[in-house]
Amino acid sequence: MKIDKVITSGKFRLDGGEWDVNNNVYIIGDASAVYIVDPAHDLDAIEDAVAKRPVRGILLTHAHNDHCELAPAAAERFGAEVYLHPDDAPLWEEANGDAPFVPLSDNEQFQVSGEAITVFHTPGHTPGGVVFHLPTEKALLSGDTLFKGGPGATGRKYSDFDVIIESLRNVIFHLPPATRVLPGHGEETTVGEEAAHIDEYVKRGY
Ligand SMILES: [Fe+2]
Numbered sequence: 001m002k003i004d005k006v007i008t009s010g011k012f013r014l015d016g017g018e019w020d021v022n023n024n025v026y027i028i029g030d031a032s033a034v035y036i037v038d039p040a041h042d043l044d045a046i047e048d049a050v051a052k053r054p055v056r057g058i059l060l061t062h063a064h065n066d067h068c069e070l071a072p073a074a075a076e077r078f079g080a081e082v083y084l085h086p087d088d089a090p091l092w093e094e095a096n097g098d099a100p101f102v103p104l105s106d107n108e109q110f111q112v113s114g115e116a117i118t119v120f121h122t123p124g125h126t127p128g129g130v131v132f133h134l135p136t137e138k139a140l141l142s143g144d145t146l147f148k149g150g151p152g153a154t155g156r157k158y159s160d161f162d163v164i165i166e167s168l169r170n171v172i173f174h175l176p177p178a179t180r181v182l183p184g185h186g187e188e189t190t191v192g193e194e195a196a197h198i199d200e201y202v203k204r205g206y
Helices: 043-050 071-078 086-096 161-170 191-195 198-204
Strands: 002-014 017-029 034-037 055-059 082-084 109-112 115-121 130-134 139-143 180-183
Touching: 002 043, 017 043, 017 180, 034 043, 034 109, 043 071, 055 071, 055 109, 071 082, 082 086, 161 198
Parallel strands: 034 055, 055 082, 139 180
Antiparallel strands: 002 017, 017 034, 109 115, 115 130, 130 139
């Protein structure tokens, strides 16, 4: 399996505010088929990276607008369905109205390139936040649940700092320490590197 990353730029909007963001879009699979994770901001750039390979699905880590608002258009362009945890339905509806999605559940698996993609529900940044574990690749697509330098933001509506810390401690930090963490924004890190700093993150409160 190969993990391709495309960095795209646009706006994140919530609670009446608006911020410029760069998003990491991941395309995972091989020459025969791919999944697209969080197709943000620029479908043409993503289509170039897909390079005419069949798209099996659009996987969303959560329903903040920067991650999800192009998902319905991506679904149409690539002929695939959108997968999202249903606890993010209120955020999805703010961005995309009644556009359809297929509900994800904890521990659900997808297959591509003969390898598993496992879904873990990791709420806190949003109620329906998930991460996608690629055990054979020793990689975790962490969305906005974990970044290099700490957990995702929990200052805005539907977020909860205590809940994100539980998701890190009870789910993500049980993965092998060498697991590469590929987040929704910014640089990659590892499970072990972040787990080593959890007390510091809890103490500072973000
Ligand atoms: Fe987010």
